[in-house]
Amino acid sequence: MDKAQAVAGIGLFAGLGAKELAALAGIAEVRRFGRGEDIFFSGDPAEGFFSVASGKVRIYQTSLAGKEHIVHVFGPGEVFAEVAVFAGGVYPASAQALEAGDYLFFPRERFRRLLADDPDLALNMLGLLSMRLRQLVKKLEDLSLREVPARLAAHLLLLGAESKKKLLSLDLPKGQLAAYLGTIPETLSRVLRRFADDGLISLSGSAIEILDAGRLEALAAGTAAGTPPFGPAAR
Amino acid sequence: MDKAQAVAGIGLFAGLGAKELAALAGIAEVRRFGRGEDIFFSGDPAEGFFSVASGKVRIYQTSLAGKEHIVHVFGPGEVFAEVAVFAGGVYPASAQALEAGDYLFFPRERFRRLLADDPDLALNMLGLLSMRLRQLVKKLEDLSLREVPARLAAHLLLLGAESKKKLLSLDLPKGQLAAYLGTIPETLSRVLRRFADDGLISLSGSAIEILDAGRLEALAAGTAAGTPPFGPAAR
DNA sequence: AGCCTGCCTTGACTTACGTCAAAAACGGGG
DNA sequence: CCCCGTTTTTGACGTAAGTCAAGGCAGGCT
Structure with missing residues (x-):
């Protein structure tokens, strides 16, 4: 070099x-x-x-x-x-x-x-x-003042802003991403699933698509208590 | 001035x-x-x-x-x-x-x-x-990697090191100290009590005396799991 | 003295998140 | 194509620490 x-x-x-x-x-x-x-x-x-x-x-x-x-x-x-x-x-x-x-x-x-x-x-x-x-x-x-879902939401939005495409691939393996967000792989996995179930994102393998940027932003900003458990959808 | x-x-x-x-x-x-x-x-x-x-x-x-x-x-x-x-x-x-x-x-x-x-x-x-x-x-x-008791122990030791006297008074009102340690007053209060009960410190009003610097250091260093619940004393 | 206001403590309860353990899924070699 | 190691996911469970709600305990003011 x-x-x-x-x-x-x-x-x-x-x-x-x-x-x-x-x-x-x-x-x-x-x-x-x-x-x-x-x-x-x-x-x-x-x-x-x-x-x-x-x-x-x-x-x-x-x-x-x-x-x-x-x-x-x-x-x-x-x-x-x-x-x-x-x-x-x-x-x-x-x-x-x-x-x-x-x-x-x-x-x-x-x-x-x-x-x-x-x-x-x-x-x-x-x-x-x-x-x-x-x-x-x-x-x-x-x-110190945000919970894991909020941190993850913020991170996803950040990734989304960088790559102009809606479909984004994580910059890190999930285990590493968990450590970056101050949590553990298990929790990250569960929160991603919850996001997907609530229609905020779609998960296909290791690629992620942001479906509802608005709700993600709300999540990232406030504490989890924006809308009851998560989205408006029934649980 | x-x-x-x-x-x-x-x-x-x-x-x-x-x-x-x-x-x-x-x-x-x-x-x-x-x-x-x-x-x-x-x-x-x-x-x-x-x-x-x-x-x-x-x-x-x-x-x-x-x-x-x-x-x-x-x-x-x-x-x-x-x-x-x-x-x-x-x-x-x-x-x-x-x-x-x-x-x-x-x-x-x-x-x-x-x-x-x-x-x-x-x-x-x-x-x-x-x-x-x-x-x-x-x-x-x-x-991200330490629990409240460890953070508090470290802080007390720091205060102790600064003021050469064993009997130290907090530099902040307790409510503020809690916010500084990344927790809330209730939790701080409880942990202090636990320290006192376990003989690590003695609490007299707003003054604190370090009784067992060694055990405090152990707590501050490792995660809470140094000795079972806390000290060697039975619960 | 008495009262009020702010701070601290205590108790019962809730919860987000970590732990432990096991199953899936993935990703290369051979 | 299959096998093995790593990574990810899922489930059941435990727990540190937060929330809510009363009390205590000041210290300053009238």
Whole structure:
């Protein structure tokens, strides 16, 4: 793979000059991870951050009891673990490749040196961190004040908005999606079924079609108590 | 109150020169809020960020059903809503003064201009955002993979570590603490009682003494299933 | 003192969601 | 095409924690 090209495709580096990009490419190390391979674990010393050239990573946390929660999933062009650069110490969560792919690693100190000379880069980084913060606050809200059906509804609508087609395929295997929504596969499965039974969606294999976006939105917004059990249909 | 002095006491501005501090004081507007007064609401256009000169704020979210979740509580010297500066749009949560006090407001655009000329400030800001991110990730983990007793135990230990005295008084009224831990007053009350019954803490009015830090730590770390219902004592 | 208002606690009940276990469904190799 | 491992689904069940509804226990005010 072409390192320079990969660097140029990173959103965080948008708007930077050719010289800066070259410098960044200079300090980046290519690393390849296979499907399911661990990139780092929560608690590992944080020595730099990564970007995805190809593939998909999940950032996740585990409890001692073995439960997992997926904080975020990143794809090509995105960076992750950038928190390592400024607040040193250890990674606050684990990262694992969901699909095989190439990643770039930017070592902390060398990156900081580039940053000092490049106000644009610093600005971009500030924007990125702010966006992340915003997302996390949103996720916190979901987790603490919304129930699973509402979270799922919101996620489906999001997927629907991204792919303009009505018929959408999940971006993650269902088990992973469950962990992303802060629940377990069994519950996800049941809620999907309930949505289908109530005519909100249609399930055909792993593809999902949104039948009633309006009701889904109501569900996503309010708490489950929009209409009695769910839809207007008798139970 | 003395604006210049308040600005100098802000952690985010640590290490800046006198000139920079003066410029910051120049753009800051003093605002006073009474106890319980709203500073901004989730969804309001984000036009700048705040710092606390005196008093205490809570950053919180509400569901349509009226439930509240406290994301963070800030005291003197801390800044909040800084996400507004870089990722514009609207505030992602609401802010309310828990105690009457003076606040400084830094308008977005003017602050950005200062930032452009001041790499140290940008660096500090990056550090701050990173720290926040770290905290939020931690909170996410708590909420999604730990139960209320574990969260409470962790919080008590934290309070205990801060005040070197064994006898600690809560930093928040219990109802607020409940919202901070992602639960409701009733549940908090019950769990505290259970802790007391099991000899982990002693409750005298609103003061709490940690009796068995070891068992509290075990609780905070693992899931509730460390020792059968709770302690080794029979039920 | 007395009263009121807000906060905290307690009890009985409900429920969303997790656990455990087993059956289906799926998806490649061979 | 069949077999095996993984993923998904379904069912029966358990439980943490939320809801609803009374009380207690302040502390401030008149």
